[in-house]
Amino acid sequence: xxxxxxxxxxxxxxxxxxxxxxxxxxxxxxxxxxxxxxxxxxxxxxxxxxxxxxxxxxxxxxxxxxxxxxxxxxxxxxxxxxxxxxxxxxxxxxxxxxxxxxxxxxxxxxxxxxxxxxxxxxxxxxxxxxxxxxxxxxxxxxxxxxxxxxxxxxxxxxxxxxxxxxxxxxxxxxxxxxxxxxxxxxxxxxxxxxxxxxxxxxxxxxxxxxxxxxxxxxxxxxxxxxxxxxxxxxxxxxx
Numbered sequence: 001x002x003x004x005x006x007x008x009x010x011x012x013x014x015x016x017x018x019x020x021x022x023x024x025x026x027x028x029x030x031x032x033x034x035x036x037x038x039x040x041x042x043x044x045x046x047x048x049x050x051x052x053x054x055x056x057x058x059x060x061x062x063x064x065x066x067x068x069x070x071x072x073x074x075x076x077x078x079x080x081x082x083x084x085x086x087x088x089x090x091x092x093x094x095x096x097x098x099x100x101x102x103x104x105x106x107x108x109x110x111x112x113x114x115x116x117x118x119x120x121x122x123x124x125x126x127x128x129x130x131x132x133x134x135x136x137x138x139x140x141x142x143x144x145x146x147x148x149x150x151x152x153x154x155x156x157x158x159x160x161x162x163x164x165x166x167x168x169x170x171x172x173x174x175x176x177x178x179x180x181x182x183x184x185x186x187x188x189x190x191x192x193x194x195x196x197x198x199x200x201x202x203x204x205x206x207x208x209x210x211x212x213x214x215x216x217x218x219x220x221x222x223x224x225x226x227x228x229x230x231x232x233x234x235x236x237x238x239x
């Protein structure tokens with residue numbers, strides 16, 4: 001499946017070349033209170049807006065995590081060929097976000113962020129998450145109470161399949177028909193390659209599994225190959 005798009009910046013190359021990216025703070029209204037967020041602005045005629053969700057705050061995850069930041073740069077930096085606006089936010093109880101960490105209810109925070117992005121830009125959305133954030137992103141985009149917004153693709157970076165002594169299966173993905181990317185290291189300690197392959201194979205098409213050689217859960221030493229794989233997949237799926 002390919003999502004039609006004439007160029008990464010839309011119809012006006014001049015507008016893209018004149019664009020100067022900025023970053024601004026945003027306060028989202030979440031079900032548990034205010035959510036602290038950052039918006040990296042995109043080219044004026046960017047055809048998509050993107051959301052990136054951070055890893056588990058119980059283990060220090062925030063919207064400033066290096067994997068979240070590197071994913072944002074792929075979507076936002078013109079050097080990668082996209083120039084989309086990108087929203088990052090802190091889950092409830094993280095940073096200046098109100099509420100308390102729950103572990104499951106954070107999917108509602110993702111839905112609130114998608115609501116804001118849709119209202120702000122009124123264009124199709126691309127959703128990504130890392131680790132815990134990838135699980136929340138998948139639930140928000142593909143689960144039983146999925147968003148009604150126009151999500152065109154979802155990316156799961158370092159999706160956990162075995163953590164805290166339990167396995168995670170994501171059976172709801174068998175009904176999810178939007179393009180899905182599962183991108184992990186082949187040495188991911190929280191998402192063993194064999195388990196992640198089972199998750200990907202059980203998901204509805206279209207879906208893609210990419211394993212970065214010699215990369216662990218956090219893509220230590222392999223962040224650029226992760227970015228390259230993400231950018232290549234995006235160019236195949238949304239151009």
